[in-house]
Amino acid sequence: MNFRGSLPLMVLYVLSKGSNHGYRIAQHIESESDGFFNVKAGTLYPTLHSLEKQGVIDSYKDVENGREVRYYRLTSDGKKQLDTSLTEWDGHVSAVNRVLRSLK
Amino acid sequence: MNFRGSLPLMVLYVLSKGSNHGYRIAQHIESESDGFFNVKAGTLYPTLHSLEKQGVIDSYKDVENGREVRYYRLTSDGKKQLDTSLTEWDGHVSAVNRVLRSLK
DNA sequence: ATCACATAGATAGGGTTTCTATAGATAGGA
DNA sequence: TCCTATCTATAGAAACCCTATCTATGTGAT
Numbered sequence: 001m002n003f004r005g006s007l008p009l010m011v012l013y014v015l016s017k018g019s020n021h022g023y024r025i026a027q028h029i030e031s032e033s034d035g036f037f038n039v040k041a042g043t044l045y046p047t048l049h050s051l052e053k054q055g056v057i058d059s060y061k062d063v064e065n066g067r068e069v070r071y072y073r074l075t076s077d078g079k080k081q082l083d084t085s086l087t088e089w090d091g092h093v094s095a096v097n098r099v100l101r102s103l104k
Numbered sequence: 105m106n107f108r109g110s111l112p113l114m115v116l117y118v119l120s121k122g123s124n125h126g127y128r129i130a131q132h133i134e135s136e137s138d139g140f141f142n143v144k145a146g147t148l149y150p151t152l153h154s155l156e157k158q159g160v161i162d163s164y165k166d167v168e169n170g171r172e173v174r175y176y177r178l179t180s181d182g183k184k185q186l187d188t189s190l191t192e193w194d195g196h197v198s199a200v201n202r203v204l205r206s207l208k
Numbered sequence: 209a210t211c212a213c214a215t216a217g218a219t220a221g222g223g224t225t226t227c228t229a230t231a232g233a234t235a236g237g238a
Numbered sequence: 239t240c241c242t243a244t245c246t247a248t249a250g251a252a253a254c255c256c257t258a259t260c261t262a263t264g265t266g267a268t
Binding site: 004 | 253254255256257258259262263264265
Binding site: 086 | 106108109110113114117118121122132133136137138140141190193195196197199200202203204206207
């Protein structure tokens with residue numbers, strides 16, 4: 001798929017709009033990107049575990065349609081991290097685009 | 105530095121404007137990105153070697169100011185690859201941005 | 209009732225990318 | 239002569255992301 005490091009950023013962003021569980025986060029990223037991203041379970045869950053380990057998200061179990069699911073929630077560190085990551089993403093995109101417009 | 109996979113794209117782009125040697129490619133990317141990117145030798149040369157192995161660039165030795173330097177040149181496969189990579193980069197950026205504008 | 213599919217979560221193992229660190233050589237200016 | 243900029247290169251490791259595989263439950267169709 002090649003997320004180029006943008007998956008954690010998108011996950012943090014989605015969670016900043018409300019706690020959610022893995023499967024739904026993946027679906028949301030897929031639908032909002034118009035199918036550009038295909039978030040596989042094997043990519044998503046290690047990413048969620050890593051973000052939790054970093055302390056930018058935490059999790060709790062809840063019941064959804066009679067089934068136990070794990071909800072993820074942005075921590076206050078996660079909010080700061082999201083701001084930083086958004087700025088870094090914009091900086092990266094505009095830097096690449098400057099190079100790709102050079103030498104015209 | 106975290107190039108997020110954009111270094112090969114920028115290298116191919118720079119070479120599409122004319123053959124060049126490693127050190128100059130790095131300098132160009134650094135200056136045109138206004139210093140956002142710091143292209144270390146240990147990142148650049150493995151990338152160049154990898155692109156050459158893929159056949160999208162080739163190289164030859166030349167003399168520059170009385171010194172032997174290795175020039176890199178885009179192959180015809182490299183031109184196609186550059187087009188593909190540019191399209192993919194634009195697609196990726198707009199897909200991420202769609203997700204980052206969602207749930208507003 | 210049972211079969212298929214969507215939902216939900218997880219890990220193993222590997223490949224690619226990028227990093228830091230290190231090495232070596234030459235040209236030009238002080 | 240020595241220092242700095244130029245120029246190329248590899249080793250080793252960390253980070254990131256992939257595919258593949260596994261388990262389990264709820265729901266709708268047949």
